[in-house]
Amino acid sequence: LIPRLLLLPVRIAARLVRRLSIALGHAERALLRPDAAARASRAEVGAAMGAHDMVDDPDEAYYRDRYLEWIAPRLPDAGVVLDAGCGSGRLSVPVAQRGLRVVGVDFLGESIERARVHAAAAGVTDAEFVEADLLEWLRTQPDGSFDAALFVEAGFVIPQLEDTLRELGRVLRPGGSLLGSFRTQWFLALLAAQRRDWAMAELVLTQRSGALPGLGWQNWHAREDLDELLARAGFRIDARQAIGAASGIEGDPLAAIARPAELSASDREGLARLEGAIGAVQPYNGRYVLVDART
Numbered sequence: 460l461i462p463r464l465l466l467l468p469v470r471i472a473a474r475l476v477r478r479l480s481i482a483l484g485h486a487e488r489a490l491l492r493p494d495a496a497a498r499a500s501r502a503e504v505g506a507a508m509g510a511h512d513m514v515d516d517p518d519e520a521y522y523r524d525r526y527l528e529w530i531a532p533r534l535p536d537a538g539v540v541l542d543a544g545c546g547s548g549r550l551s552v553p554v555a556q557r558g559l560r561v562v563g564v565d566f567l568g569e570s571i572e573r574a575r576v577h578a579a580a581a582g583v584t585d586a587e588f589v590e591a592d593l594l595e596w597l598r599t600q601p602d603g604s605f606d607a608a609l610f611v612e613a614g615f616v617i618p619q620l621e622d623t624l625r626e627l628g629r630v631l632r633p634g635g636s637l638l639g640s641f642r643t644q645w646f647l648a649l650l651a652a653q654r655r656d657w658a659m660a661e662l663v664l665t666q667r668s669g670a671l672p673g674l675g676w677q678n679w680h681a682r683e684d685l686d687e688l689l690a691r692a693g694f695r696i697d698a699r700q701a702i703g704a705a706s707g708i709e710g711d712p713l714a715a716i717a718r719p720a721e722l723s724a725s726d727r728e729g730l731a732r733l734e735g736a737i738g739a740v741q742p743y744n745g746r747y748v749l750v751d752a753r754t
């Protein structure tokens with residue numbers, strides 16, 4: 460009993476220090492002006508993603524196919540599709556190959572260059588790739604100028620997410636789909652548990668954005684707050700699907716279950732069927748939650 464009593468003040472002090480460090484991180488972020496946060500995020504995103512071509516990565520190719528099989532039936536038969544945060548054109552190019560005009564926007568020059576090369580190699584002529592900050596660029600576009608918008612794995616690194624979503628809603632024609640994927644709270648909770656990083660777990664459970672150790676600044680979502688965020692931005696969610704419900708890329712907690720690149724073609728097929736089914740039932744339990752949201 461006595462050693463336990465002696466440990467109590469130490470435990471209370473450790474908990475206070477943890478709470479204080481989370482509160483300070485939050486306060487520091489809150490003090491940062493949005494434009495400063497966006498600049499900091501751009502440097503982090505550039506360092507993490509600038510050299511990475513998601514088109515050539517076999518894990519990312521598996522997830523591209525999962526995105527496409529869900530997104531394709533929701534695309535219009537004709538018109539212009541915006542790919543917001545298009546990266547190297549992993550989705551812009553196959554969508555343009557369906558006969559739709561695509562405008563891809565990304566602030567990383569290397570990614571835009573790669574998207575142009577991939578589009579040319581695929582024989583795509585009706586795709587335009589613009590190097591720009593997404594929110595700044597959206598503000599220059601007329602109302603209702605796109606028939607659908609892709610916003611895949613981009614919102615989680617954009618500090619001004621709500622403003623960006625509102626602008627995406629404005630540039631979509633009425634009834635146009637936003638096909639967007641967002642980081643789940645569940646994924647980051649698993650990552651914190653895998654790392655035994657309980658301070659990160661506390662942050663992930665109590666906040667919905669912040670600087671994560673080794674990952675830079677991110678947004679993440681549980682069911683209710685994503686619904687509310689999209690509603691505030693003028694959207695209603697029509698359908699949801701988890702992407703990566705039982706698999707992951709290198710470094711992901713779910714890679715311990717399956718890494719698509721390491722599987723045989725028939726195992727990948729089995730995984731895709733399983734993830735499609737369970738991801739429809741448990742859309743917030745995956746690497747990302749993909750939504751079809753209408754204005």
Ligand SMILES: C[S@@+](CC[C@H](N)C(=O)[O-])C[C@H]1O[C@@H](n2cnc3c(N)ncnc32)[C@H](O)[C@@H]1O
Nearest residue numbers: 513544545546549565566567592593611612613
């Ligand atoms: C994980 S990648 C996804 C790329 C692509 N959507 C895909 O699924 O293959 C995220 C992309 O969002 C871009 N991005 C992040 N913040 C941005 C911003 N504020 N303006 C423009 N692009 C941004 C990054 O440069 C990066 O290429």
